[in-house]
Amino acid sequence: MSQSLPKPKTPSGGFRRIAIIGAGYVGLPTAALLSHFGHSVIVAERDQRKLDILRDGRSPIFEKDLEEYLRAGVSAKKLTFSDSAAEAVKDAEFVFLCVPTPQGDDGSADLSYIVAAAQEIGPHLIQDAIVVNKSTVPVGTAHLVERETGRDDIRVVSNPEFLREGTALADSLAPDRIVVGADDQEAAAAVAALFSPTHAPVVVTDATTAETIKYASNAFLATKLSFINAIAGLAEAVGADVKDIVLGLGYDKRIGFEFLKPGPGWGGSCLPKDTSALVKIGEDHGYDFALLRGAIASNEAQLERIVDKVLAAVDGKIAGAAVAVWGLTFKAGTDDRRASPALDICQRLVAKGAKVTAFDPEVPPANAGADDLRGITLATDSYEAVRDAQVVVLLTEWAEFRWLDFSKVADLMQSRVIVDARNHLDPAPLKRLGFSYQGVGRT
Numbered sequence: 001m002s003q004s005l006p007k008p009k010t011p012s013g014g015f016r017r018i019a020i021i022g023a024g025y026v027g028l029p030t031a032a033l034l035s036h037f038g039h040s041v042i043v044a045e046r047d048q049r050k051l052d053i054l055r056d057g058r059s060p061i062f063e064k065d066l067e068e069y070l071r072a073g074v075s076a077k078k079l080t081f082s083d084s085a086a087e088a089v090k091d092a093e094f095v096f097l098c099v100p101t102p103q104g105d106d107g108s109a110d111l112s113y114i115v116a117a118a119q120e121i122g123p124h125l126i127q128d129a130i131v132v133n134k135s136t137v138p139v140g141t142a143h144l145v146e147r148e149t150g151r152d153d154i155r156v157v158s159n160p161e162f163l164r165e166g167t168a169l170a171d172s173l174a175p176d177r178i179v180v181g182a183d184d185q186e187a188a189a190a191v192a193a194l195f196s197p198t199h200a201p202v203v204v205t206d207a208t209t210a211e212t213i214k215y216a217s218n219a220f221l222a223t224k225l226s227f228i229n230a231i232a233g234l235a236e237a238v239g240a241d242v243k244d245i246v247l248g249l250g251y252d253k254r255i256g257f258e259f260l261k262p263g264p265g266w267g268g269s270c271l272p273k274d275t276s277a278l279v280k281i282g283e284d285h286g287y288d289f290a291l292l293r294g295a296i297a298s299n300e301a302q303l304e305r306i307v308d309k310v311l312a313a314v315d316g317k318i319a320g321a322a323v324a325v326w327g328l329t330f331k332a333g334t335d336d337r338r339a340s341p342a343l344d345i346c347q348r349l350v351a352k353g354a355k356v357t358a359f360d361p362e363v364p365p366a367n368a369g370a371d372d373l374r375g376i377t378l379a380t381d382s383y384e385a386v387r388d389a390q391v392v393v394l395l396t397e398w399a400e401f402r403w404l405d406f407s408k409v410a411d412l413m414q415s416r417v418i419v420d421a422r423n424h425l426d427p428a429p430l431k432r433l434g435f436s437y438q439g440v441g442r443t
């Protein structure tokens with residue numbers, strides 16, 4: 001990134017006063033973007049540790065370019081932070097709710113943070129304030145938020161977020177589309193105007209449709225991934241190469257190349273939670289979303305298929321086997337381990353008695369002892385992880401794994417066996433070094 005950020009155009013509705021509730025993976029990129037566009041933004045966050053980090057000019061999450069945009073916003077006096085949502089909204093024309101909506105016990109989204117935020121801000125909102133739901137929320141939540149604020153003079157707009165972790169800033173600066181939904185179309189258009197410097201196409205609709213678009217997008221992406229993982233399985237069965245299948249598919253513009261990389265299964269804090277929530281939303285409204293249930297079941301099978309590859313690599317003798325793992329985060333470019341397929345697979349191997357030693361550039365050994373890392377030994381680097389290992393399993397596609405000294409890896413390992421669950425490595429040089437290589441969907 002250059003020192004000074006490119007100056008964006010003035011938003012079509014002018015510069016506005018905005019409060020953002022929640023400094024997480026959605027709230028912070030949104031705050032960085034809107035302050036970059038020249039709006040006055042205040043972020044409310046309860047977690048004192050996060051606030052201290054933000055006030056120190058740093059980002060509490062690992063996200064490319066985020067820190068630089070946050071700092072620029074602060075030094076331009078466009079971005080401030082508060083520990084009180086009530087305080088943050090008292091002057092705001094727009095209030096973005098960016099709080100978590102974790103998965104409840106029955107698969108549905110847990111709305112307790114949204115409800116608590118709406119109740120907290122309600123009495124402090126200015127007359128005619130526009131409250132924006134950016135958190136992923138079930139159909140009907142816009143109306144719920146309106147009720148929970150206890151105010152009849154405000155308007156609620158659903159403005160779902162489509163950014164990906166790891167590329168959040170780039171996605172926010174150049175989104176494919178802006179979706180805004182509300183009963184009051186004027187309020188929806190006012191929210192869209194905040195983002196006008198992006199020049200993205202705008203879909204203006206009602207709140208229920210906007211809420212459904214968010215779930216439909218993630219459900220489609222998840223289904224596409226389950227599809228290509230299933231094709232990878234089929235390719236193995238018939239002796240075809242999934243990499244070439246993707247080329248043959250992707251050139252068809254109706255299909256495209258995006259989201260067609262087979263892997264260990266899809267994970268992260270969004271796709272698993274949102275697909276389960278959508279199935280539940282369907283059930284609650286008398287609709288059986290069998291296709292999506294199938295995509296979820298297929299994802300579960302994919303995790304197990306990778307475990308089977310590891311089992312086969314140690315001739316079924318997994319109890320006590322030394323298994324090295326490269327990558328623990330749910331994808332490269334993030335430090336997020338929530339619903340990570342890599343961790344899920346590690347835990348399945350640990351449960352079968354494997355001795356798992358893992359390296360991830362964003363999960364240094366200082367993380368040892370964390371609940372989700374139980375039974376996993378954390379190595380300091382990729383080489384340390386493979387020392388005396390019988391097999392190494394690549395689970396997250398960090399670029400640095402491509403450029404390792406594989407002859408050193410070969411010398412360190414007990415046996416030269418690689419399971420590449422991301423098709424991330426070039427098999428030819430590995431085979432020349434005497435490695436047995438197993439990818440996904442390639443023979």
Ligand code: UGA
Pocket residue numbers: 136161162163164165166218221225258259260261262263264265266267268269270271274330331332341
């Ligand atoms: C996802 C959506 O892509 C965003 O559009 C959405 O805004 C976000 O959820 C959300 O709802 O907040 P994200 O969770 O950051 O974004 O992760 P993705 O990049 O979608 O990846 C999801 C999973 O699919 C990861 O485990 C990833 O490794 C896997 N994946 C992705 C593949 O296995 N192959 C691919 O070709 C792409």
